[in-house]
Amino acid sequence: MATLYVSTGGANTNSGCTDVAAGHASIISGSAATNVGTVVTLDGSPDLSGLITSGATQSSINLSGATNANKKIFWISAFDDTANTVTVDTAPTGTLGAWKIGGQWTVPASTGMSTIDAATTFRAGDTIIFNDSPVSASQDFFTARADGTGTAGPITIKGKTGVRPVITVTSVDQCFEPGNFDLWRFENLEFAQTGASGTVIMGGDTATAHTYYNIKISDGGGAGINIQTSHSRVLMSEISGVGGDGILLNNNASFGLFYGNYIHDVGGDGIDGSANGMHSTLINNIIDSATGRGIYLGGSYTSATNFITINGNTVYGCGDSGLEIADTDAMMTLTNNIFSQNGNAAGRYNVEWTAGTAQIISLHGWNVFYHSGGGGGANLLNLTVNAQVASSEFTTDPEFTNAAGGDFSISSTSPAKAAGFPGTFLGGSTGYLDIGAVQRQESSGGGGIAGYGYTA
Amino acid sequence: MLRGHKIMKIAVGTRLQEFTQPESMGVVTDTLFVNCYWPKLDRPTRIFARGSSGIKVMGTTPRNVWFPDDIEFLDYYPDALYPAELAVRVAFPGNRSGLVNLSSSESQVWWDAYNEAVKGLHSKATIITTRRDCNFLRHREEVSCRMVTLANDSVDGDTILRKGTQVTKTEYDEYIAELTPHECVCLVGGKLDETDLRANKAFLHVSTQLPLI
Numbered sequence: 001m002a003t004l005y006v007s008t009g010g011a012n013t014n015s016g017c018t019d020v021a022a023g024h025a026s027i028i029s030g031s032a033a034t035n036v037g038t039v040v041t042l043d044g045s046p047d048l049s050g051l052i053t054s055g056a057t058q059s060s061i062n063l064s065g066a067t068n069a070n071k072k073i074f075w076i077s078a079f080d081d082t083a084n085t086v087t088v089d090t091a092p093t094g095t096l097g098a099w100k101i102g103g104q105w106t107v108p109a110s111t112g113m114s115t116i117d118a119a120t121t122f123r124a125g126d127t128i129i130f131n132d133s134p135v136s137a138s139q140d141f142f143t144a145r146a147d148g149t150g151t152a153g154p155i156t157i158k159g160k161t162g163v164r165p166v167i168t169v170t171s172v173d174q175c176f177e178p179g180n181f182d183l184w185r186f187e188n189l190e191f192a193q194t195g196a197s198g199t200v201i202m203g204g205d206t207a208t209a210h211t212y213y214n215i216k217i218s219d220g221g222g223a224g225i226n227i228q229t230s231h232s233r234v235l236m237s238e239i240s241g242v243g244g245d246g247i248l249l250n251n252n253a254s255f256g257l258f259y260g261n262y263i264h265d266v267g268g269d270g271i272d273g274s275a276n277g278m279h280s281t282l283i284n285n286i287i288d289s290a291t292g293r294g295i296y297l298g299g300s301y302t303s304a305t306n307f308i309t310i311n312g313n314t315v316y317g318c319g320d321s322g323l324e325i326a327d328t329d330a331m332m333t334l335t336n337n338i339f340s341q342n343g344n345a346a347g348r349y350n351v352e353w354t355a356g357t358a359q360i361i362s363l364h365g366w367n368v369f370y371h372s373g374g375g376g377g378a379n380l381l382n383l384t385v386n387a388q389v390a391s392s393e394f395t396t397d398p399e400f401t402n403a404a405g406g407d408f409s410i411s412s413t414s415p416a417k418a419a420g421f422p423g424t425f426l427g428g429s430t431g432y433l434d435i436g437a438v439q440r441q442e443s444s445g446g447g448g449i450a451g452y453g454y455t456a
Numbered sequence: 457m458l459r460g461h462k463i464m465k466i467a468v469g470t471r472l473q474e475f476t477q478p479e480s481m482g483v484v485t486d487t488l489f490v491n492c493y494w495p496k497l498d499r500p501t502r503i504f505a506r507g508s509s510g511i512k513v514m515g516t517t518p519r520n521v522w523f524p525d526d527i528e529f530l531d532y533y534p535d536a537l538y539p540a541e542l543a544v545r546v547a548f549p550g551n552r553s554g555l556v557n558l559s560s561s562e563s564q565v566w567w568d569a570y571n572e573a574v575k576g577l578h579s580k581a582t583i584i585t586t587r588r589d590c591n592f593l594r595h596r597e598e599v600s601c602r603m604v605t606l607a608n609d610s611v612d613g614d615t616i617l618r619k620g621t622q623v624t625k626t627e628y629d630e631y632i633a634e635l636t637p638h639e640c641v642c643l644v645g646g647k648l649d650e651t652d653l654r655a656n657k658a659f660l661h662v663s664t665q666l667p668l669i
Binding site: 008009132133134135136163164165166168170172190192194195196197198199218219221222223226238240241243244245248250262264265267268274288289291298326347352354355381382404405406 | 471473496516517519534535537538554555556557578580581582584590602623625630634660661665
C-alpha cells in the first residue's frame with residue numbers, strides 16, 4: 001500500500017511519498033533495463049527496515065520522472081538496507097538521475113487528479129492525503145480507475161489531520177466520478193462545485209461500497225451525493241448549499257447507511273429515495289430546512305424484503321413533508337424520531353404516508369410529530385399516532401434549544417426527553433434515550449449519554 | 457488581500473432562501489455575505505432593491521441572484537474556512553450541529569479568525585474566486601402524479617380537508633439551461649423574451665446532467 005501526500009507547497013517533481021516538502025533521497029543509480037525486478041540504489045542512507053515486500057501491505061515507492069505507462073508507483077519486492085537498494089516490481093524507464101523519493105506532490109492547476117497518471121495507478125489500500133486545498137479544477141477532480149478491495153482495503157482520499165482541505169470544481173462536473181469502481185473512501189475533506197447544475201459527488205452505474213466520512217459538501221448545482229448502487233455509506237458529514245437533493249438514492253441504490261449527518265439548506269429533498277433506497281438505514285441524522293422533503297421514499301418497493309430503518313433522526317423546517325412515503329409496499333421501522341414543523345404550504349404535511357400502510361406493514365413508535373399549523377401545512381396524513389405502541393408518540397412541541405441556529409438539543413421539559421426506545425426494555429415506562437438525533441447528556445433521570453441504555 | 461475593504465456588516469451562513477421575489481431583500485448597503493444560503497431562483501432575479509450598494513460576496517455560489525452594478529465578488533482562501541468555523545464553535549460552545557444563521561457577534565468571530573488564519577498561510581496557498589456568473593433558467597418536468605385519500609381530517613391552507621378528500625400529489629424533475637452573461641443582461645433588462653429563450657435552450661437535469669427529452 002502506498003501513501004501519497006499532496007500539497008500546494010510541494011512540487012510535481014517530488015514523488016509525494018513523505019509528508020516533507022524538501023526532497024529526500026534520490027535514486028542515483030540503476031539501469032534503464034526493462035525487466036521486472038530492477039534494483040535501484042537510494043542515496044542518503046534511508047532506513048529500509050520497515051519495508052514490506054509482499055501481500056496486501058506491500059510497500060511502494062514513487063519514481064518521479066519514470067515513464068512506464070500509467071504507472072509511477074512501484075511496488076517493492078525486496079530490499080537491502082546495507083546497500084541501500086530496493087528491488088521494484090517493474091523497471092522504471094525514465095531519465096536516470098531524475099527519479100526521486102520523498103517530498104510532497106502537487107496537483108497541477110486546472111486539471112484535478114483525473115488527468116494525472118497517479119490517479120490511474122492507485123490500487124487497493126492506497127491513501128492520498130491532502131495537506132491543504134489544491135487549486136480548483138474545471139473538470140472532474142477525482143476519477144476512479146481502480147477498485148478498492150476487502151482484503152487490501154479501500155482507496156482512501158483524505159485531508160490531513162487538523163485541517164479540512166477544500167476540493168473545488170468550477171464547472172458542472174463532479175468532485176468525484178467513481179466510474180464503475182468500488183470501495184473508495186473520502187474522509188475529512190470539503191467539496192464545493194460552482195456549476196449551475198451537476199452532482200457534487202456522483203455514483204457510478206455499478207460502483208458499490210463507497211464511504212464518505214466526516215466530509216462537508218458546501219456548494220453544488222445539483223445533488224450533494226448521488227448514490228446509484230449498493231452498500232455506500234455517508235457518515236457524520238455535513239451537506240448544505242446544493243441546488244438539488246442532499247443525498248439522492250438513484251437507480252439501484254440500496255443497502256445504504258446514512259448515520260449522524262447534518263443535511264441542511266439544500267434545494268431539493270434532504271434524502272431522496274424517489275427512485276430507490278431499498279434496505280437502507282437512516283440513523284441519527286439531522287435534516288434541517290430542505291426546500292423539498294426531509295426524507296422521501298417513493299421508489300418501487302415491490303418485495304416484502306425491502307425493509308428500511310429510520311431511527312433517531314431529527315427532521316425540522318423542511319418546505320415539503322418531513323417524511324413522505326409514496327409507495328404502498330414500503331416497509332420500515334420508524335422509531336425515536338422527531339419530525340417538527342415540516343410542510344409549510346397548502347397540501348403539505350409534517351409526515352405523509354400512503355393510505356393505510358403505516359399501521360399495516362410498518363412499525364412506528366416512540367416518535368414526536370409536531371406541527372403548529374402555521375404556513376398552510378398540517379401534521380399527519382394517513383398515520384395514526386400511537387396506533388401500534390400505546391402512549392409512545394407525541395404531537396406536542398419538542399422544544400428545541402435553537403432550531404434556527406442549528407441547535408437541536410431539547411429542553412428539560414421536552415416530551416422527547418427520556419421517551420425513546422429502549423427504556424427499561426420491552427414495555428417499560430422509564431426511558432433513557434431522548435427521542436431525536438441529539439441527546440441532552442444528563443447524568444441521571446433520563447437523557448442518554450453515549451448510547452443505548454447507558455447512564456452514568 | 458481582503459484588508460482595505462470597507463465592511464460595515466458581515467453575514468456568515470445566513471439563510472436568505474425566503475427572498476425569492478424581486479427587491480424582496482430591500483435596500484442593502486455595505487454588507488459582506490460569506491457562505492450564505494441564497495434563494496432558489498428559477499431565473500435571474502434582482503432580489504436587492506434599487507438603491508442597494510456596497511455589497512460584497514464571498515464563498516458559496518449565488519445562483520441566479522442579480523446584484524447591483526457595484527457588486528464585488530471576493531477571492532478567498534479555502535484553507536482559512538475551517539479555522540474560522542472552529543473558532544466559532546470554540547467561542548460559542550453548545551450542541552450546534554452546523555454553522556447557520558450566525559449572529560453578528562458570531563460572524564465577527566468567524567471573520568477575525570478567517571483573517572488570522574490567512575496570515576499563517578504560505579505563499580502558494582490556493583485562492584478561490586467566488587463565482588459571479590452562474591445564471592440559468594429552471595424547468596420543471598412532471599414525472600408522476602398520484603392521488604392520495606385523506607384518512608383523517610386535515611388542513612390545506614385555510615381549507616379543512618375532511619376524511620375521504622382526494623389530494624393530487626405531483627412529482628417533478630428539475631432541468632437547467634445555463635445563460636450567457638449577454639443573455640442574462642438582456643433577460644433582466646427586458647430585451648429578451650423568457651418564453652422564446654426557454655424554447656431555444658438545451659436543458660440538462662439538475663443532478664444527473666441528462667438532457668430534457
